[in-house]
Amino acid sequence: MKVGIIGVGTVGASVANILRDNKDIITERSGCEIEPAIGVVSNLNKKRDVTIELTDDIDAVLNDDSIDIIVELMGGIEKPYEIVKKALVKGKAVVTANKALLAYHRYELQDLAGDTPFEYEAAVAGGIPIINALRDGLTANHIQSIRGIMNGTCNYMLTKMINEGVDYDTILSESQELGYAEADPTFDVGGFDAAHKLLILGSIAYDIDAKPEDILIEGIQDIAPEDIDFANEFNYTIKLLTIAKKIDKKVELRVHPAFISKDEMIAKVDGVMNGVSVIGDKVGETMYYGAGAGGDATASAVIANIVDIARRGKGSPMLGFELDNSEDLTLMSKDEIQTKYYLRFRVEDKAGVLAKIATILGEQNISIEKMIQKPLNKTCANLLLATHTSLEKDVVDALKKIEQAGAVTAKPVMIRIED
Amino acid sequence: MKVGIIGVGTVGASVANILRDNKDIITERSGCEIEPAIGVVSNLNKKRDVTIELTDDIDAVLNDDSIDIIVELMGGIEKPYEIVKKALVKGKAVVTANKALLAYHRYELQDLAGDTPFEYEAAVAGGIPIINALRDGLTANHIQSIRGIMNGTCNYMLTKMINEGVDYDTILSESQELGYAEADPTFDVGGFDAAHKLLILGSIAYDIDAKPEDILIEGIQDIAPEDIDFANEFNYTIKLLTIAKKIDKKVELRVHPAFISKDEMIAKVDGVMNGVSVIGDKVGETMYYGAGAGGDATASAVIANIVDIARRGKGSPMLGFELDNSEDLTLMSKDEIQTKYYLRFRVEDKAGVLAKIATILGEQNISIEKMIQKPLNKTCANLLLATHTSLEKDVVDALKKIEQAGAVTAKPVMIRIED
Ligand SMILES: NC(=O)c1ccc[n+]([C@@H]2O[C@H](COP(=O)([O-])OP(=O)(O)OC[C@H]3O[C@@H](n4cnc5c(N)ncnc54)[C@H](OP(=O)(O)O)[C@@H]3O)[C@@H](O)[C@H]2O)c1
Ligand SMILES: NC(=O)c1ccc[n+]([C@@H]2O[C@H](COP(=O)([O-])OP(=O)(O)OC[C@H]3O[C@@H](n4cnc5c(N)ncnc54)[C@H](OP(=O)(O)O)[C@@H]3O)[C@@H](O)[C@H]2O)c1
Numbered sequence: 001m002k003v004g005i006i007g008v009g010t011v012g013a014s015v016a017n018i019l020r021d022n023k024d025i026i027t028e029r030s031g032c033e034i035e036p037a038i039g040v041v042s043n044l045n046k047k048r049d050v051t052i053e054l055t056d057d058i059d060a061v062l063n064d065d066s067i068d069i070i071v072e073l074m075g076g077i078e079k080p081y082e083i084v085k086k087a088l089v090k091g092k093a094v095v096t097a098n099k100a101l102l103a104y105h106r107y108e109l110q111d112l113a114g115d116t117p118f119e120y121e122a123a124v125a126g127g128i129p130i131i132n133a134l135r136d137g138l139t140a141n142h143i144q145s146i147r148g149i150m151n152g153t154c155n156y157m158l159t160k161m162i163n164e165g166v167d168y169d170t171i172l173s174e175s176q177e178l179g180y181a182e183a184d185p186t187f188d189v190g191g192f193d194a195a196h197k198l199l200i201l202g203s204i205a206y207d208i209d210a211k212p213e214d215i216l217i218e219g220i221q222d223i224a225p226e227d228i229d230f231a232n233e234f235n236y237t238i239k240l241l242t243i244a245k246k247i248d249k250k251v252e253l254r255v256h257p258a259f260i261s262k263d264e265m266i267a268k269v270d271g272v273m274n275g276v277s278v279i280g281d282k283v284g285e286t287m288y289y290g291a292g293a294g295g296d297a298t299a300s301a302v303i304a305n306i307v308d309i310a311r312r313g314k315g316s317p318m319l320g321f322e323l324d325n326s327e328d329l330t331l332m333s334k335d336e337i338q339t340k341y342y343l344r345f346r347v348e349d350k351a352g353v354l355a356k357i358a359t360i361l362g363e364q365n366i367s368i369e370k371m372i373q374k375p376l377n378k379t380c381a382n383l384l385l386a387t388h389t390s391l392e393k394d395v396v397d398a399l400k401k402i403e404q405a406g407a408v409t410a411k412p413v414m415i416r417i418e419d
Numbered sequence: 420m421k422v423g424i425i426g427v428g429t430v431g432a433s434v435a436n437i438l439r440d441n442k443d444i445i446t447e448r449s450g451c452e453i454e455p456a457i458g459v460v461s462n463l464n465k466k467r468d469v470t471i472e473l474t475d476d477i478d479a480v481l482n483d484d485s486i487d488i489i490v491e492l493m494g495g496i497e498k499p500y501e502i503v504k505k506a507l508v509k510g511k512a513v514v515t516a517n518k519a520l521l522a523y524h525r526y527e528l529q530d531l532a533g534d535t536p537f538e539y540e541a542a543v544a545g546g547i548p549i550i551n552a553l554r555d556g557l558t559a560n561h562i563q564s565i566r567g568i569m570n571g572t573c574n575y576m577l578t579k580m581i582n583e584g585v586d587y588d589t590i591l592s593e594s595q596e597l598g599y600a601e602a603d604p605t606f607d608v609g610g611f612d613a614a615h616k617l618l619i620l621g622s623i624a625y626d627i628d629a630k631p632e633d634i635l636i637e638g639i640q641d642i643a644p645e646d647i648d649f650a651n652e653f654n655y656t657i658k659l660l661t662i663a664k665k666i667d668k669k670v671e672l673r674v675h676p677a678f679i680s681k682d683e684m685i686a687k688v689d690g691v692m693n694g695v696s697v698i699g700d701k702v703g704e705t706m707y708y709g710a711g712a713g714g715d716a717t718a719s720a721v722i723a724n725i726v727d728i729a730r731r732g733k734g735s736p737m738l739g740f741e742l743d744n745s746e747d748l749t750l751m752s753k754d755e756i757q758t759k760y761y762l763r764f765r766v767e768d769k770a771g772v773l774a775k776i777a778t779i780l781g782e783q784n785i786s787i788e789k790m791i792q793k794p795l796n797k798t799c800a801n802l803l804l805a806t807h808t809s810l811e812k813d814v815v816d817a818l819k820k821i822e823q824a825g826a827v828t829a830k831p832v833m834i835r836i837e838d
Contacts, residue, residue, distance in 0.1 A: 018559055018701055024745055029558045031741025121556070127702035129556025137540070137548025139448045140437055140722035265708055268687050282437055283546035283719035286709030289684055291702060300702035303559035311735055322450025322730065326443055 001034045001310050004061040006083060007074030008039035008050060011097055011122070014299035015071060016052040019306075026303065030310040037067060040074075062086050069306060072096040081105050088112050095305040097122035097298055103196035107209050110318040117315035119305035124197040125150050125274040127297030128290040129304060134278060135204050135320040141280025143205040145245040147260075147418065150197045152272035152292045153181045153188040154220050154240040158257075159270045162228050162237060168221070180272060190219035191240060191255040198242035198255055201276075204320040205244055206251045206329050216334045218256035222413050227344060230372060230384045231259050237267045241418060250332035259342055259386075259417040335393035340369070340417035343395075345383040345402065346410035349375065356407040357383065364398040366390045380409060386417060420453045420729050423480040425502060426493030427458035427469060430516055430541070433718035434490060435471040438725075445722065449729040456486060459493075481505050488725060491515040500524050507531050514724040516541035516717055522615035526628050529737040536734035538724035543616040544569050544693040546716030547709040548723060553697060554623045554739040560699025562624040564664040566679075566837065569616045571691035571711045572600045572607040573639050573659040577676075578689045581647050581656060587640070599691060609638035610659060610674040617661035617674055620695075623739040624663055625670045625748050635753045637675035641832050646763060649791060649803045650678050656686045660837060669751035678761055678836040754812035759788070759836035762814075764802040764821065765829040768794065775826040776802065783817040785809045799828060805836060 003019070005012045019026065019036040027033055038061055039052045048054075061067060062083065070087040072080050072094065080101050087094050088109070093116060096102070102109070102123055109118060121131045125148065134143075149155050157175055160166045166174075172189070175181035187193050195217045202208045220240050231238050236259040245252045260267050265287045269275030274292030279285050291297035309315065347353045354373075361368065371385040387395070399412045422438070424431045438445065438455045446452055457480055458471045467473075480486060481502065489506040491499050491513065499520050506513050507528070512535060515521070521528070521542055528537060540550045544567065553562075568574050576594055579585045585593075591608070594600035606612050614636045621627045639659050650657050655678040664671045679686050684706045688694030693711030698704050710716035728734065766772045773792075780787065790804040806814070818831045 014701075022559060022561060022701070025561055026559060028740050028742045028745060029736075031736070128705055129552045132551055132556045133548045133707075136727055137551045137723050138719065139726040140441060140445060140719045142441060142444055265687060268684060280719060282433075282441070282715040284710050284716055286547055286707070288552075288705070288707060290705035296701040297703055300557065300559045300699060304556050307558040308555055308735075311741065312731055312733055314731055316727075316730055317448075317450070321447050323447045326447060 001032055001069065002037040002067050003034060003069045003071055003306060004037060004064065004067040005039040005052065005071045005073060006058060006061065007072065008041050008048065008052065008054065009073065010295040011298045011302065012039060012073040013048060013050045014295035015073065015302050016050050018296065018299050018303055020051060026307060030307045032310055034306055034310060058083060062090065067092060069093045069095060069309060071302060071306070072098055073302070077101055077104055084109065085112060088116055088118065091116060093117040093309045095119045095302055097302055099123040099193070099196035099200060103199045103212055106200065106203060106319060113318055115314060117309045117313070118318050119309065119315060120200070121305050122298045122301035124200050125276055125288070125290070126292040126294065127300045128274060128276065128288050128292065129301065130276050130288050131204070133286070133288055134201060136316055138278060138280050138283060138286070141282045143246065144279040144281055145243070146201050146205060146276065146278050147266060148198065148201070148242040148274070148276040149239050149266060149269045150242050150274050150276065150292060151188055151194040151240055152274060153185070154194070155269065155274070156180050156272045157189070158220060158238055158240065161223065165225070167225065168223065189221055191217045194240060194242045195255045198244060198253055202244045202251065202253045206246060207319065207321050208251050208253065208329060208331055210253060210331050214331060216254040216256065216337070220257050223257055223415070226374065226382050226384060227342065227413070227415060230342065233372070234370060234386070235262050236260060236417070237262050238415070239267070243418065246329065247332070249327065249329055250336070251329050252332045252337055254337065257415050259415060261419065337392035338389055340389055340419060341387045341395050342415045342417055343385050343387065344413040345408045346376070347381055347383050347408055349379055349381045353407055354383065356405055357402055360398050360401045360405065364394040366394055366398055420449070420451055420488065421456040421486050422453060422488045422490055422725060423456060423483070423486040424458040424471065424490045424492060425477060425480065426491065427460050427467065427471065427473065428492065429714040430717045430721065431458060431492040432467060432469045433714035434492065434721050435469050437715065437718050437722055439470060445726060449726045451729055453725055453729060477502060481509065486511065488512045488514060488728060490721060490725070491517055492721070496520055496523055503528065504531060507535055507537065510535060512536040512728045514538045514721055516721055518542040518612070518615040518619060522618045522631055525619065525622060525738060532737055534733055536728045536732070537737050538728065538734060539619070540724050541717045541720035543619050544695055544707070544709070545711040545713065546719045547693060547695065547707050547711065548720065549695050549707050550623070552705070552707055553620060555735055557697060557699050557702060557705070560701045562665065563698040563700055564662070565620050565624060565695065565697050566685060567617065567620070567661040567695040568658050568685060568688045569661050569693050569695065569711060570607055570613040570659055571693060572604070573613070574688065574693070575599050575691045576608070577639060577642070577657055577659065580642065584644070586644065587642065608640055610636045613659060613661045614674045617663060617672055621663045621670065621672045625665060626738065626740050627670050627672065627748060627750055629672060629750050633750060635673040635675065635756070639676050642676055642834070645793065645801050645803060646761065646832070646834060649761065652791070653789060653805070654681050655679060655836070656681050657834070658686070662837065665748065666751070668746065668748055669755070670748050671751045671756055673756065676834055678834060680838065756811035757808055759808055759838060760806045760814050761834045761836055762804050762806065763832040764827045765795070766800055766802050766827055768798055768800045772826055773802065775824055776821055779817050779820045779824065783813040785813055785817055
């Protein structure tokens, strides 16, 4: 079985090298030799720690009839989309780790692939075999919810902020120096990377064809020390959470920082590690934990797909459904979300301010479960509170009205509480 | 696709009922209808909460050419072995949750099955798709170690003993009343159930053909409050651990209570829940968590296998290897195990006793890392200590000598420490 690797960067180089270094065990498990035949890069002059033969001619690889499997590890969206389509049209099996590609084109690719294996285990939570678990291991279940910690950069930063009291800007620079965060960190800290992964899981669980722009995505940029103190006080931790949840015939898909109880298994997923908790109606909660990124860990998942194709040929249906989703589930609009909310108001420390805020919240049907007021300086205080379950639209409207009423000296901050 | 369910007890009834109740989603995922056509029980007069047609004639089901898949859920060893063999000879796919059967006959069954699908996801850790993960998700990796908490009864009992200070006998009776422990609890508390599961994982990771009698199996019966206190003092918890570990060309397989650091993910698996941590040379640690028993959770895994067979036909090789294990790994003998040990000695509180014990330990090359002496009453004390890494044989010999030397007033207790 000959493999062509398009993109021999962090992950691609690991795939080529592991296929060489662990050839013994991979051959035994596949029942045949898997040969990393050729790799494609854009710059042939770059020094690399690989022994695979390299080219910069993508089409030559796609047109080579001796290549059975195309492994796409170049990144991007439209260019890999063209490449993968060409490979499928030629009947070549495809393996990719490209979540951005799938966040936008998974349904077109599923249609095009038909019976040709198209696998993407590494695209979600890196080395953790979560696609395998959700698509093949939990098929007996209606999935009630999925909650994931699927961005290592954010989880590393939040863990440091919570456990060591480091502030956001300091830990962001440190993460950039360590190579955990990019020079432009928005894709990670803004929740977009996690959202791409969530959309893939959302399709497997619920057959929902949504794009990133359709769902609620918020990042971790506004989390301040006082939020962490409040969380600690009430036995919560803060995680960038990806949530997919079914309520009647509607599916919520959202990514945002969230308070979760420290007692939950998933609350214990710290540092760069990833974790995904899935609740099925029959199996209850199962949880999956491991490295969400890194060359070797990600390559582990890519190679699992290659071995599976070598062993079994015909794959599971790409997004898990062989027939149409008869449940007729639709995406819930952002306004309809119902959860609990933590709210932070920066207020002037004078009579009447609390009354103003409390009145507006009351008018919007938002009732308060816990509250703490903490002085910031001589004239200002932080008003921190947690609500009972409320409607997202009501909370958003209330915050707008509170700002307009001049009751606060800074934009209010809200963090959802997922009990 | 027609399914015959041999054994319609706790798990079998759940399989039949879920195939009926979740038929919508299961059909969509399988791409065909899966019909629970007939169930076999021994007593047709028993009242049951199922709608599947029942018979007590096993052979009629095995001889029915319209049945595609035999699901064996009756329990036992030799009787199901005969049934499963007959089914395979007739070319029927087989799914089982029977770990005892596999602990003894997995290699014969693998040979007999050949290309006929033979699946057993539910046999290890119930609803957690750990076979799927280990056999199909981590194929790129040399497995360095597996550590599992795979007996819910023991984990429930230990959690109660540690968190609530309940003593062993009390929690055992309570577990029996709750139905978590059998009238004869030996199979669970003695570690045998966990050992059956470990042997299956040991075959997938290392292709080791061992039987229960070949490996070290110890239960939780001797754990006393003072052991728990010592563990707490040094940030350990105590779990019944199944361990599979490769050291050079030798494989350790063992089941026993163990001290593990409270900071590990797996230490957080409490109550009846199961967890399995796997370390691969490329992916690092991954961990899997969920319900290890119960009708519905176990049936979730059984049905995952059925759906997989319906979707894809040809399975992965039953124990994960298509070709022979070329690493030539062999089972390590019990004597060769090396780990750290916690030791408890009940001693007379008088001069010379500690010297006697310390001398014997020293002679056996066992060095002490931590020690606590705690008075028990006017004349007796508990001497509790943790060793540095030592050879199992040295420790066993030392304990024998210490007993023979009359240095202790009760049989010494040892619990392995897995850092
Ligand atoms: N890194 C991770 O931990 C991780 C984890 C999960 C998923 N992923 C996904 O895996 C994919 C690859 O990530 P990566 O980190 O390995 O990326 P990377 O290190 O940037 O490597 C990209 C590779 O693709 C090559 N390439 C890019 N554009 C090309 C073009 N037009 N023609 C030919 N070659 C081209 C590059 O060539 P040069 O080397 O010559 O520049 C490089 O070898 C992405 O989709 C990413 O989202 C990565
Ligand atoms: N229970 C769990 O949570 C769990 C979890 C993982 C794996 N497992 C495994 O799953 C298997 C089934 O467990 P279970 O708890 O469902 O057992 P169970 O409740 O005792 O059910 C056994 C079923 O098999 C039938 N049966 C037994 N011997 C028979 C015979 N000779 N002929 C015809 N029918 C016979 C029984 O018939 P009657 O009803 O007429 O007595 C009963 O319906 C076991 O291998 C077990 O180790 C169980």
